[in-house]
Amino acid sequence: xxxxxxxxxxxxxxxxxxxxxxxxxxxxxxxxxxxxxxxxxxxxxxxxxxxxxxxxxxxxxxxxxxxxxxxxxxxxxxxxxxxxxxxxxxxxxxxxxxxxxxxxxxxxxxxxxxxxxxxxxxxxxxxxxxxxxxxxxxxxxxxxxxxxxxxxxxxxxxxxxxxxxxxxxxxxxxxxxxxxxxxxxxxxxxxxxxxxxxxxxxxxxxxxxxxxxxxxxxxxxxxxxxxxx
Amino acid sequence: xxxxxxxxxxxxxxxxxxxxxxxxxxxxxxxxxxxxxxxxxxxxxxxxxxxxxxxxxxxxxxxxxxxxxxxxxxxxxxxxxxxxxxxxxxxxxxxxxxxxxxxxxxxxxxxxxxxxxxxxxxxxxxxxxxxxxxxxxxxxxxxxxxxxxxxxxxxxxxxxxxxxxxxxxxxxxxxxxxxxxxxxxxxxxxxxxxxxxxxxxxxxxxxxxxxxxxxxxxxxxxxxxxxxxxxxxxxxxxxxxxxxxxxxxxxxxxxxxxxxxxxxxxxxxxxxxxxxxxxxxxxxxxxxxxxxxxxxxxxxxxxxxxxxxxxxxxxxxxxxxxxxxxxxxxxxxxxxxxxxxxxxxxxxxxxxxxxxxxxxxxxxxxxxxxxxxxxxxxxxxxxxxxxxxxxxxxxxxxxxxxxxxxxxxxxxxxxxxxxxxxxxxxxxxxxxxxxxxxxxxxxxxxxxxxxxxxxxxxxxxxxxxxxxxxxxxxxxxxxxxxxxxxxxxxxxxxxxxxxxxxxxxxxxxxxxxxxxxxxxxxxxxxxxxxxxxxxxxxxxxxxxxxxxxxxxxxxxxxxxxxxxxxxxxxxxxxxxx
Numbered sequence: 022x023x024x025x026x027x028x029x030x031x032x033x034x035x036x037x038x039x040x041x042x043x044x045x046x047x048x049x050x051x052x053x054x055x056x057x058x059x060x061x062x063x064x065x066x067x068x069x070x071x072x073x074x075x076x077x078x079x080x081x082x083x084x085x086x087x088x089x090x091x092x093x094x095x096x097x098x099x100x101x102x103x104x105x106x107x108x109x110x111x112x113x114x115x116x117x118x119x120x121x122x123x124x125x126x127x128x129x130x131x132x133x134x135x136x137x138x139x140x141x142x143x144x145x146x147x148x149x150x151x152x153x154x155x156x157x158x159x160x161x162x163x164x165x166x167x168x169x170x171x172x173x174x175x176x177x178x179x180x181x182x183x184x185x186x187x188x189x190x191x192x193x194x195x196x197x198x199x200x201x202x203x204x205x206x207x208x209x210x211x212x213x214x215x216x217x218x219x220x221x222x223x224x225x226x227x228x229x230x231x232x233x234x235x236x237x238x239x240x241x242x243x244x245x246x247x248x249x250x
Numbered sequence: 251x252x253x254x255x256x257x258x259x260x261x262x263x264x265x266x267x268x269x270x271x272x273x274x275x276x277x278x279x280x281x282x283x284x285x286x287x288x289x290x291x292x293x294x295x296x297x298x299x300x301x302x303x304x305x306x307x308x309x310x311x312x313x314x315x316x317x318x319x320x321x322x323x324x325x326x327x328x329x330x331x332x333x334x335x336x337x338x339x340x341x342x343x344x345x346x347x348x349x350x351x352x353x354x355x356x357x358x359x360x361x362x363x364x365x366x367x368x369x370x371x372x373x374x375x376x377x378x379x380x381x382x383x384x385x386x387x388x389x390x391x392x393x394x395x396x397x398x399x400x401x402x403x404x405x406x407x408x409x410x411x412x413x414x415x416x417x418x419x420x421x422x423x424x425x426x427x428x429x430x431x432x433x434x435x436x437x438x439x440x441x442x443x444x445x446x447x448x449x450x451x452x453x454x455x456x457x458x459x460x461x462x463x464x465x466x467x468x469x470x471x472x473x474x475x476x477x478x479x480x481x482x483x484x485x486x487x488x489x490x491x492x493x494x495x496x497x498x499x500x501x502x503x504x505x506x507x508x509x510x511x512x513x514x515x516x517x518x519x520x521x522x523x524x525x526x527x528x529x530x531x532x533x534x535x536x537x538x539x540x541x542x543x544x545x546x547x548x549x550x551x552x553x554x555x556x557x558x559x560x561x562x563x564x565x566x567x568x569x570x571x572x573x574x575x576x577x578x579x580x581x582x583x584x585x586x587x588x589x590x591x592x593x594x595x596x597x598x599x600x601x602x603x604x605x606x607x608x609x610x611x612x613x614x615x616x617x618x619x620x621x622x623x624x625x626x627x628x629x630x631x632x633x634x635x636x637x638x639x640x641x642x643x644x645x646x647x648x649x650x651x652x653x654x655x656x657x658x659x660x661x662x663x664x665x666x667x668x669x670x671x672x673x674x675x676x677x678x679x680x681x682x683x684x685x686x687x688x689x690x691x692x693x694x695x696x697x698x699x700x701x702x703x704x705x706x707x708x709x710x711x712x713x714x715x716x717x718x719x720x721x722x723x724x725x726x727x728x729x730x731x732x733x734x735x736x737x738x739x740x741x742x743x744x745x746x747x748x749x750x751x752x753x754x755x756x757x758x759x760x761x762x763x764x765x766x767x768x769x770x771x772x773x774x775x776x777x778x779x780x781x782x783x784x785x786x787x788x789x790x791x792x793x794x795x796x797x798x799x800x801x802x803x804x805x806x807x808x809x810x811x812x813x814x815x816x817x818x819x820x821x822x823x824x825x826x827x
Contacts, residue, residue, distance in 0.1 A: 055762075065586050066761045068801045079808060080801045085586055100800055104763070107797040111766035138770055139784060140777075164759070173303075180303030184581065184759075187313050187564075189769035191759035194312070196304035197290045197319065204305065 026092040041083035041094060042070055052096055053127050056165035057084045058215055061175045064166055069105055073098045080104055106131045114138035117160045120219025146192065151200035154208040156227045159192050162220035168193060168212035181206035254291045258284050263299045271302050274310055274579030275562055278317055287318040313581040315563030316528045323358045323365035328382040331368050332490045332752060333745045334375035334640040334734055343379050344368060346393055370752055371490035372529050376406050376646035385531035402532045405497045406647030408663055413634050414610045415650045418501040423536055425543040428504040433613035434549065437512045442472055445516040451620035453632040458484055458605030459729045461718055467602055470592030471517040474600035479519040481510050482596060482603040486527045486561050486568040489701035490752055491732035494636040494648045495606035499533045503540035507556065509609035512616055514554045517602055522556035525573050528563045565756035569804050570603045583760045584804035607636055627653035631717035639664040641735035658712040660733065667692045669737050693738035700729025702749045703809030705816035743779040743824060746814055750775035753810040764807030767798040771811060783827035791825060
């Protein structure tokens with residue numbers, strides 16, 4: 022069965038199970054997303070996809086709210102734009118977005134000022150290079166949770182990673198900061214695959230960026246194999 | 251790392267094993283009791299025993315402030331520095347303690363005997379300044395007189411009505427003094443729909459802050475399909491300035507148990523939980539003892555029993571879905587709603603979750619009937635309300651009044667506004683208790699209404715009737731009943747800075763607006779308090795505040811800017827650089 026709703030003043034028709042995000046995309050209306058990923062359980066945590074739904078006290082996350090008959094939705098109202106712009110400006114004052122091209126594009130689109138919050142305490146940490154497969158640079162992590170989800174019930178059931186701290190000081194972490202080889206990690210690489218920024222990066226890519234040549238990298242990996250043998 | 255003897259852990263975990271993952275917080279509490287903190291080997295053993303992934307156990311330890319993954323002192327002093335205690339020179343107290351022991355807040359003495367910490371509100375605001383010393387409350391701490399009270403905190407109860415507080419301050423909590431569960435007996439002769447109907451007609455709404463109609467909640471859970479249903483009492487009272495539930499729990503636990511038994515019968519629940527905030531450890535034996543008495547008397551049986559779960563330092567767990575997650579042994583992340591608890595609550599089963607004070611109303615409504623109950627209060631706000639009056643009044647305490655008394659009347663009951671000596675005016679830097687300077691006509695500067703997640707009122711609101719409808723019309727939240735009074739000598743920027751710090755400390759970090767917004771808000775409020783606000787800080791504060799209010803996932807983020815935004819409206823000049 023299909024339902025009819027108003028989105029940005031336009032009547033659209035979608036399947037009754039559709040979320041507002043699906044409804045928008047099917048009808049060529051752009052709603053930005055950060056944490057949302059087709060393969061992971063939606064947590065509606067980045068709130069960048071919030072829209073204004075008539076009759077609702079607060080903005081609603083389009084990634085999980087279902088479209089309903091007669092619903093009136095504004096995807097670019099003043100409230101929506103203020104929320105999105107402020108979230109983007111806070112992200113820029115919190116983390117290193119240099120490896121997050123999609124977020125940078127959004128910032129341009131919303132006119133977000135990367136230096137809106139002077140003297141802000143940034144989340145910074147050392148690059149963790151502790152396994153042959155990938156490196157972790159949590160200064161670039163925007164806490165979308167996808168890696169934790171695919172490592173757990175959304176895909177791999179490995180449970181190698183979880184969270185350190187809470188609130189602003191949250192970071193993805195292992196049991197008592199153990200190195201990856203000391204955890205249950207099976208190096209499946211799914212976390213790297215779903216990471217929307219450069220926080221998780223394939224080791225080879227990282228080394229190339231660091232200026233190493235492919236030859237140097239093969240020597241390095243050969244060396245590692247030799248040591249193991 | 252030194253060898254850790256795990257032999258003491260096994261017997262402690264044995265009875266927790268059947269709880270599985272849900273036993274994680276109880277297991278970590280039990281382990282920490284033995285070792286003082288949670289070493290890696292101990293955490294790993296807990297993980298193995300309960301079959302929980304190591305990383306998940308780590309995530310849980312990291313989430314809760316009262317769990318430690320590094321050594322702490324054998325004695326821990328947690329000094330509250332939130333607004334009500336700050337008015338009584340809590341900073342001076344903390345500085346004094348730290349200097350005396352050669353520590354900074356958060357540090358442990360080299361010999362491992364003592365840790366001193368700065369703590370969020372401990373719910374002891376009417377006996378400020380206060381601290382938690384291990385599991386004892388230290389209250390009315392007076393450095394000059396070198397006096398304090400230590401142990402189970404006193405109950406200071408006043409007001410014009412003693413309905414919910416009838417047994418408070420009586421000095422006994424025994425079942426013998428409470429008497430038989432007469433309301434439960436009456437309820438058991440009624441049909442489920444009749445009980446729900448009675449609660450609905452009483453007009454009772456939740457007293458934890460959200461003011462949701464209790465009967466509607468019960469009806470939803472009663473009608474929901476489910477092989478197992480739960481009744482949960484939210485005793486995670488941690489809204490700064492709130493201490494009423496502490497008094498009810500300590501002084502009259504049987505009324506709560508009776509209320510929960512009635513709720514369980516009405517919705518068909520076979521299991522109940524009381525989720526008690528971790529900073530109220532001295533309440534635990536009182537509750538356990540009352541539950542034992544109720545079991546012996548046959549009120550709690552195999553068909554319906556209640557378990558107490560102790561929180562571990564996380565304000566967010568007062569949010570109902572985060573509380574469920576916590577009982578389930580997880581980090582206290584709020585869930586997205588819908589689905590709502592009445593259909594998908596604890597363990598994804600139909601659940602009624604009510605605040606302590608809400609449940610205290612239940613035996614009265616059943617015993618006297620909704621019609622009589624509605625004779626108290628106003629038409630739209632029936633019943634009585636407990637207000638937590640703290641700050642610059644002569645007699646801070648819990649005040650029970652019928653809905654409809656004015657703010658002025660409430661403040662008069664509490665002895666009126668007082669002007670205290672400025673901190674530092676006496677030796678030792680403390681504000682002496684009992685030596686308050688009773689100004690001829692001390693001016694009320696502001697009242698923080700509803701808690702940290704509340705809003706400010708001024709003397710213009712003195713004749714406001716304290717009802718849901720009147721407060722709503724005035725744009726003030728009743729919240730959890732906080733009435734924190736600031737006299738005209740107070741610097742409200744200091745209180746705002748503390749609220750900012752509180753929310754930044756307590757945000758769970760799940761959704762972006764609150765995770766980063768509480769941090770940015772705190773940073774700006776710190777500048778404002780120091781008098782070094784930057785140009786445009788006021789606009790930044792507005793944008794952050796409204797983004798949190800409008801776009802956050804749960805009630806914490808949605809209210810984290812409430813008090814700040816209300817202050818900006820009342821006193822815009824305060825935020826100018």
